[in-house]
Amino acid sequence: MANLISVERASLALGTAQVLDGVSLGVQGGDRIGVVGRNGGGKTTLLRVLAGSMGVDSGRVTRTGSATVGMLAQADVLDPGATVRSVVLGDLPEHVWAGDPRVRDVLDGLLGGVDAPGVGGLDGLVGPLSGGERRRLALARLLVANPTVLLLDEPTNHLDVEGVAWLADHLVRHRSRPDNAFVAITHDRWFLDAVATQTWEVVDGSVGSFEGGYAAYVLAKAERERMANVTAERRDNLLRKELAWLRRGAPARTSKPKFRIEAANALIENEPPPRDDVELMGFATARLGKDVIDLHDASVTVGDRVLLDRVTWQLGPGDRIGIVGVNGSGKSTLLRALAGEVPLTSGKRKQGVTVRLAHLTQEVRELERYADRRVIEAIEDVRTSIRLGRKEISAAQLAQRLGFTGGRQQTRVADLSGGERRRLQLTRLLMDEPNVLLLDEPTNDLDVETLTSLEDVLDGWAGTLVVVSHDRYLLERVCDRQVALLGNGKVRDLPGGVEQYLQLRHQSTSSPSPTPAQAESAPPASVSAASPAEQREARKVVARVERQLSRLTEREERIHMAMTEAATDHERITELNAQLREIADERESLELEWLEAAELIE
Incomplete structure (x- = not known):
């Protein structure tokens, strides 16, 4: 594969922080790279270095002469007087872009089609658009331009679940060739797995x-x-718990075959499930009783829009529910109706007498009155300790679990980043010991490490949880059930989870829904088309490849041990590194063979 961008021993300091320290890496043709790390850790700086918009203090960054680079920044500035057409399509003649399936796919996926109803049509002006709509325009412009290397800084921001799924599919289909590549910073773990x-x-x-x-x-x-x-204490950390979830709850997330996940058995064989649902349900019932929040025949109308239309819904003790839906379908309104913060046009709301409710909104202005106080003071202003599951923990301990380690607890609230303010909001809510928790887009501005810590905290939280989020991974990780708002004012249960929601949306936008008879007669999508003989042969291939991969893993472990023993012998390390590369190449070839065979097996 061609090396499109090379970084050699690059170092860069911003103020007193060493953001890059002797970094060497490359972007090759066909690469699809996800970038993770803590907020403020240097992810965006790395992308700017790759783009050439920021230099390095030492080292070298080179790009292939013919390669073009395009970057989606977090704060794209678009001319408010420009039209949607000029921003996205530039001076492309209509017969060119209209005849290009890739460009039409971008217009359909991000703007709602050629008529672009979501942004007022192609001839609509940029000025009146919301921040989220402008963000989609900037992303559409970049995808239409189709540079050799795409650099995307949080591309899923302002996209709903459906939009994230579309973007993942588009990138995999169009950015997997040997002559292009992309690098994406993201905290969306489902998206990261998909692309x-x-x-x-x-x-x-x-x-x-x-x-x-x-x-x-x-x-x-x-x-x-x-x-x-590493020590047993360090091994017994969130990584192992997260790994246990990935294996037990959703092994199909990874594009890697099952044996790659099964290789972790030794790490997680004694790891319990992420949550003890029976125990948590018992705690929740004791704290809440039978009655939590009921909506009966509830409607909410704003202007001439009916956001909720005669919704009847009972929240029970210990329910953990995720809400998905298109932007503007009324998800936040439903949370406010549950919280009793929005008047019902008709119908009734009933709340249990023991309910202690907390509502995380998308606003952070509530922290303004704490601007001159320390983080730990803003948390202890609520309470100094709480009970989480069976344990009592202090405000400082909860703050540390949510990313405020050491000196960060002494930081003034006014000096916090957007992600840190979001974390502080969550910490203060949890310190109030609610037994009903309503979370509206809790993942906004949070990095992957903080999200994992938040999920760990929620695993031990006993109460009723309702989450609105476009983060598919979070919804499936912390919720036991999903519901959808499809824009008709109704709440639709999703026994099949987010995947069912995407199927419903696809049916509603592409073709009429099948009749019950048609649906019943449709062949199962999972039935293999291979003959019995082909399937028997495929099983033999799978078994052989798994044995070969097992031997490769043993060889790899022996090489790692040899590298540890030869740490000071440069020539021996070089020789062992070459052997590891050979193993990696052989493994990749075997995995492709395994995947091809596995597809033939029912």
């Missing part, structure tokens, strides 16, 4: 590279810690 063949972790000035998406990254990181003989 990435490689994950970079930016931490303490270095960039670690991991094969695969989020699931493979978690597995590889846990395995590296084990191979490095």
Whole structure:
């Protein structure tokens, strides 16, 4: 594969912070790279260095002469007087872009089609558009331009679940050729799993590279810690818990075959499920009783729009419900109706006498009165300790679990970043010991590490939880049930989860829904078309490849041990590194063979 961008021993300091420290990496043709790391850790700076918009203090950054680079920044500035057409399509003649399936796919996926109803049509002006709509315009412009290397800084911001799924599909279909590549910073772990063949972790000035998406990254990181003989205390951390979730709850997330996940059995064989649902339900019932919040025949109308139309819904003790829906369908309104914060046009709301409700909105202005106080003071202003599950923890301990470690607890609230303010909001809400928690887009501005910590805290929280989010991973991770708002004012249950929601949306936008008879007669999508003989042969191939991969893993472990023993022998390390590369190439070939065979098996 062609090397499109090369970074050699690059170092860069911003003020007193060493953002990059002797980093060497490359972007090759066909690469689909996801970038993760803590907020403020240097992810955006790395993208700017790759784009050439920021120089380095030392080292070298080179790009292939014919390669073009395009970057989606978090704060794109669009001319408010320009039209949607001129921003997205530039001076492309209509017969050119209208005849290009790739461009039409972008217009359909991000703007709602050629007529672009979501942004007032192609001839509509940029000025009246919301921040989210402008963000989609900037992304559409970049995808239409189709540079050799796409650099995307949080591309899923302002996209709903459906938009994230579309973007993942578009990138995989159009950015997997040997003559192009993309690098995307993202905290959306489902998106990372869906698109990435490689994950970079930016931490303490270095960039670690991991094969695969989020699931493979978690597995590889846990395995590296084990191979490095870390202490038992450090091994027994969130990585192992997250790995246990990935294996038990959703093994199909990873594009890697099952044996890559099963390789982690030794790490998680004694790891309990993320949540003890029976125990939490018992705690929740004791705290809440039988009655929580009921909506009966409830409607909410704003102007001439009916956001909720005669909705009847009972929230029970211990319910953990995720809400999905298109932008503007009334998700936040439903949360406010549950909280009793919006008047009902008709119908009734009933709340249990023991309910202690907390509502995380998308606003952070509530922290303004704490601007001159320290983080820990703003938290202890609520309470100094809480009970989480069976344990009592202090305000400082909860703050640390949500990312406010050491000196950050002494930081003035006014000096916090957007992600830190969001974390502070969550911490203060949890310190109030609510038994009903309503969360409106809680993942906004949070990095992957903080999201994992939040999920860990919610695992031990006993109460009723309702979450509105476009983060598919979070919804499936912390909720036991999903419901959808499809824009008709009704709440639709989703026994099939987010995947069912996407199917419903696809049916509503592409073709009439099938009749019950048609649906019943439709062949199951999972039935293999291979003959019995072909399936028997495929099973033999799978078994053979798994044995070969097992032997490769044993060889790899022996090489790692040899590298530890030869740490000071440069020539021997070089020789062992070459052997590891050979193993990686052989593994990739075997995995492709396994995947081809596995597709033939029912």
